[in-house]
Amino acid sequence: MIIRNLCFGFGLLALSAGVALAGVEVGQPAPDFSLPDTNGQSHRLSEYKGKYVVLEWYNPDCPFVRKHYGSGNMQALQKEFTAKGVVWLSIDSSAPGQEGNYPAAKLNEMASSQGVARTALLLDPDGKVGHEYGAKTTPDMYIISPEGKLLYEGAIDNKPSTVLSDIKSATNYVKVALDSTLAGKSVGQTVTRPYGCSVKYAQ
Amino acid sequence: MILQFGMTKGRRSVSAAVFGFAMALMSAGAVAPSQAQVVDGHQLVKAQLIADTQHIQPGQKFRLGVLYAMYPNWHIYWKYAGDAGIPTQIDWQLPPGFRAGPLQWPLPEREKEPGGLEVFDYNNEVLLFTEVQAPEQLPAGPIDLGAKTNWLVCEKECVPGDAQLSLKLNDGGQGPGNESLFAKYAASVPKTGPPGYTLSLKPSGNQMVVEFSGVPEGSKLDFFPEPPENVVLNHGKQAGNSVVLSVDGGTALTQIKGVAVVQANGKTDAFEVELRPTAAVTQGGNVSADLAGVLQAIGFALIGGLILNVMPCVLPVISLKIFGFVSEAGERPDKALRLALAFSAGILSCFALLAAIVSFFRAIGAQVGWGFQFQDYRFVLVIACLVFAFALNLFGVFELTVSARATGGLAKLAAGHGYGGAFFQGAFATILATPCTAPFLGTASAFAFTQPAWATFLIFFSIGIGMALPYLLLAIQPKWLRYLPKPGDWMVRLKQLLGFLLLATLLWLSWIVGRLRGVDGMVELGGLLLIIGILAWIKGSFWTPVSSTRSRALAALSMVGALAIALGSYYFVTAPSELPWQTFSQQSLDNALQSGRPIFVDFTADWCLTCKANERFALDNAAVRQAFVQHRVVMLRADWTHGDPEITQILKEHGRAGVPMYLFYPGGKDRPPMILPELISSQTVLDALKTSSEAVANL
Numbered sequence: 001m002i003i004r005n006l007c008f009g010f011g012l013l014a015l016s017a018g019v020a021l022a023g024v025e026v027g028q029p030a031p032d033f034s035l036p037d038t039n040g041q042s043h044r045l046s047e048y049k050g051k052y053v054v055l056e057w058y059n060p061d062c063p064f065v066r067k068h069y070g071s072g073n074m075q076a077l078q079k080e081f082t083a084k085g086v087v088w089l090s091i092d093s094s095a096p097g098q099e100g101n102y103p104a105a106k107l108n109e110m111a112s113s114q115g116v117a118r119t120a121l122l123l124d125p126d127g128k129v130g131h132e133y134g135a136k137t138t139p140d141m142y143i144i145s146p147e148g149k150l151l152y153e154g155a156i157d158n159k160p161s162t163v164l165s166d167i168k169s170a171t172n173y174v175k176v177a178l179d180s181t182l183a184g185k186s187v188g189q190t191v192t193r194p195y196g197c198s199v200k201y202a203q
Numbered sequence: 204m205i206l207q208f209g210m211t212k213g214r215r216s217v218s219a220a221v222f223g224f225a226m227a228l229m230s231a232g233a234v235a236p237s238q239a240q241v242v243d244g245h246q247l248v249k250a251q252l253i254a255d256t257q258h259i260q261p262g263q264k265f266r267l268g269v270l271y272a273m274y275p276n277w278h279i280y281w282k283y284a285g286d287a288g289i290p291t292q293i294d295w296q297l298p299p300g301f302r303a304g305p306l307q308w309p310l311p312e313r314e315k316e317p318g319g320l321e322v323f324d325y326n327n328e329v330l331l332f333t334e335v336q337a338p339e340q341l342p343a344g345p346i347d348l349g350a351k352t353n354w355l356v357c358e359k360e361c362v363p364g365d366a367q368l369s370l371k372l373n374d375g376g377q378g379p380g381n382e383s384l385f386a387k388y389a390a391s392v393p394k395t396g397p398p399g400y401t402l403s404l405k406p407s408g409n410q411m412v413v414e415f416s417g418v419p420e421g422s423k424l425d426f427f428p429e430p431p432e433n434v435v436l437n438h439g440k441q442a443g444n445s446v447v448l449s450v451d452g453g454t455a456l457t458q459i460k461g462v463a464v465v466q467a468n469g470k471t472d473a474f475e476v477e478l479r480p481t482a483a484v485t486q487g488g489n490v491s492a493d494l495a496g497v498l499q500a501i502g503f504a505l506i507g508g509l510i511l512n513v514m515p516c517v518l519p520v521i522s523l524k525i526f527g528f529v530s531e532a533g534e535r536p537d538k539a540l541r542l543a544l545a546f547s548a549g550i551l552s553c554f555a556l557l558a559a560i561v562s563f564f565r566a567i568g569a570q571v572g573w574g575f576q577f578q579d580y581r582f583v584l585v586i587a588c589l590v591f592a593f594a595l596n597l598f599g600v601f602e603l604t605v606s607a608r609a610t611g612g613l614a615k616l617a618a619g620h621g622y623g624g625a626f627f628q629g630a631f632a633t634i635l636a637t638p639c640t641a642p643f644l645g646t647a648s649a650f651a652f653t654q655p656a657w658a659t660f661l662i663f664f665s666i667g668i669g670m671a672l673p674y675l676l677l678a679i680q681p682k683w684l685r686y687l688p689k690p691g692d693w694m695v696r697l698k699q700l701l702g703f704l705l706l707a708t709l710l711w712l713s714w715i716v717g718r719l720r721g722v723d724g725m726v727e728l729g730g731l732l733l734i735i736g737i738l739a740w741i742k743g744s745f746w747t748p749v750s751s752t753r754s755r756a757l758a759a760l761s762m763v764g765a766l767a768i769a770l771g772s773y774y775f776v777t778a779p780s781e782l783p784w785q786t787f788s789q790q791s792l793d794n795a796l797q798s799g800r801p802i803f804v805d806f807t808a809d810w811c812l813t814c815k816a817n818e819r820f821a822l823d824n825a826a827v828r829q830a831f832v833q834h835r836v837v838m839l840r841a842d843w844t845h846g847d848p849e850i851t852q853i854l855k856e857h858g859r860a861g862v863p864m865y866l867f868y869p870g871g872k873d874r875p876p877m878i879l880p881e882l883i884s885s886q887t888v889l890d891a892l893k894t895s896s897e898a899v900a901n902l
Contacts, residue, residue, distance in 0.1 A: 198357070
């Protein structure tokens with residue numbers, strides 16, 4: 001009996017170690033990273049200490065991403081919060097040859113035609129940062145505090161669909177979290193289940 | 204009881220709204236084209252509505268499903284999609300009176316996607332289906348069934364799709380439908396019965412360990428979870444005879460729904476289960492007993508049972524019993540002893556029965572706990588009625604005469620003075636005792652529920668012995684009866700006082716009914732008690748041992764009459780409407796006006812008896828139902844129960860201060876509505892509908 005319990009305990013330990021490798025936890029420091037943007041400029045997360053940072057996993061061809069860009073919803077959020085001093089980093093983790101992987105120039109072209117208001121679009125074709133954060137879907141949203149700790153991870157809103165008209169009636173978790181934390185209140189819901197296409201990591 | 208309408212209507216309005224929506228789509232001729240899902244010249248998903256029969260029989264069940272055929276390598280998603288993706292959705296659009304059951308999901312695949320992601324999906328082909336109950340009366344001619352479905356189909360990329368599907372049945376074909384397809388997919392839907400092994404859930408930290416015991420050596424185990432909204436789960440992994448799941452950024456769930464999958468010897472076994480940490484889902488007889496634990500539990504059970512006697516649930520009944528001993532002992536001491544034995548036997552056999560029921564339910568896989576029978580409101584209703592009848596008897600409203608040719612009724616037993624009465628009182632006390640837990644008892648009974656049948660019996664029996672102990676002692680040591688007070692006039696007053704104690708018990712029972720069934724249930728209970736009170740009063744006043752045969756016959760007649768009136772009025776206020784009402788709003792009215800169809804608006808409120816009578820007698824009958832269907836009338840119900848200001852405004856516009864009000868729009872945008880009188884008959888409604896027939900014919 002004792003031996004069985006011990007084995008069981010070790011099994012759990014081993015498993016939890018395995019699980020801890022991927023993903024970040026709310027309240028813990030967000031892992032630092034450095035990635036180039038579509039203009040060849042490099043961005044390091046720790047450079048933005050002292051500011052709120054939003055990470056948005058992005059794949060221009062995913063119908064769920066298209067829902068939020070096609071409706072102007074994502075751009076409006078970017079505009080509202082970058083105006084309030086929030087740093088908004090979109091990250092494209094699509095691997096070469098996979099959906100959503102485009103040359104930087106093409107991504108810039110899309111950005112200007114869509115009128116985006118993000119701080120930068122970062123390129124993560126080997127999926128390293130995506131895996132580090134445990135990003136699963138596009139969109140998948142993270143909010144990081146000025147102290148560099150994770151405040152929120154999960155879905156953009158509570159209506160998992162590709163239907164444009166759902167945006168109006170949805171509760172936007174990112175907006176709610178940013179509004180409350182900027183007003184000095186607690187974030188409220190810190191973890192939600194993200195929805196969308198899978199991030200198109202390398203095979 | 205009147206509130207029942209509100210509840211019923213609420214439940215019906217969803218399907219009614221869906222139906223209305225379908226009808227609106229069909230009448231407008233605007234069936235939404237399915238989203239073009241053609242990639243590289245291939246249609247990704249072909250969706251088709253099918254049934255397992257060509258001919259629906261009245262009152263019978265049949266299966267209706269959507270068959271999805273996916274282009275190779277593309278997949279659609281299960282009810283929990285996993286790390287990415289969206290569950291496939293189906294909204295059934297059925298004619299009025301048809302009821303669809305829950306959606307049946309065949310076992311999906313757990314599929315890995317690049318980057319360590321996992322999803323639950325269907326490849327190639329799948330049939331998602333439901334069981335539909337047809338109404339007792341079917342309209343003549345073909346029956347149109349519809350379904351709106353949407354899905355996300357993914358390979359390397361994802362494309363959302365949807366389809367508005369329809370199927371015509373009872374169209375002349377008589378043979379079976381796609382029975383073999385349904386049989387094939389039904390076989391892969393996870394079973395709901397007890398698995399042939401034991402499953403338990405151990406939460407610790409953020410991890411949930413689902414342990415399978417009693418599965419064949421070397422089985423491949425899996426657990427497909429159905430987590431609640433916004434709980435992010437990591438992938439389940441098999442570790443020995445367990446599957447370990449963990450919650451991302453949170454603590455372990457204390458209960459989880461999902462599908463347990465065991466693959467062994469080339470066979471896949473899947474069971475839909477809901478796990479909680481304490482109650483293991485198990486097959487009866489598969490558990491081994493822990494002997495030391497059983498002995499300790501028996502000790503606790505004895506003490507706990509003894510203490511039960513003074514717990515508030517049982518005290519009134521037990522006091523009655525002691526009171527019974529007093530009066531009996533005064534007359535014939537030897538009889539008192541035998542009564543004590545009969546009483547104890549009642550307690551013990553009731554506990555044996557409980558143990559048997561628990562073992563039975565566990566054997567068939569249901570989960571039961573201490574006091575489980577109080578989870579069924581019907582049981583509580585019966586107990587409440589007995590308690591009330593008992594109290595009325597104590598107040599002296601009626602007496603039950605013990606005659607040699609006893610009729611053997613339940614109530615007679617409860618109030619009776621014979622051995623049968625004592626036995627029944629023991630059983631009654633036990634049933635009342637179960638919702639009360641006493642010190643030591645919780646430990647013992649919780650343990651009993653995890654043990655094999657023989658140990659459950661032993662532990663339950665020990666509780667019974669503990670509870671019967673004071674009476675058994677009296678039986679063994681009759682001399683102690685001397686310490687009980689002598690019978691006298693005080694007994695009548697005490698009897699009445701005990702009656703009030705029973706009414707207090709009733710208060711608690713009605714609270715349980717309220718928790719289980721809401722306000723409706725409590726009012727139902729009140730009505731039931733009222734009729735019992737009336738019956739008891741008739742019995743006590745006109746059917747006594749000294750009353751004449753004529754008086755008795757009259758009493759019997761009025762009892763039957765009172766019962767008939769009670770049942771009639773119950774049926775009247777609770778029968779649900781069979782009309783496809785949709786909820787009224789300015790928006791729904793505008794939409795209906797746009798469609799050009801005739802509209803009937805019923806302005807009503809749950810507290811309005813005239814409204815209810817009109818709905819019941821003038822509207823909800825076959826002729827009017829038929830006419831509504833024939834004229835394709837949109838039926839809107841404006842519920843003013845809570846004084847909705849939008850409705851108040853419309854009432855005012857039509858010169859009314861309150862409900863009922865009936866508006867009939869004959870169809871077409873420009874034709875003004877008719878106001879029907881406050882008291883309507885079926886004829887009034889049918890006449891009004893006639894004015895619309897031309898408008899419909901012109902459409």
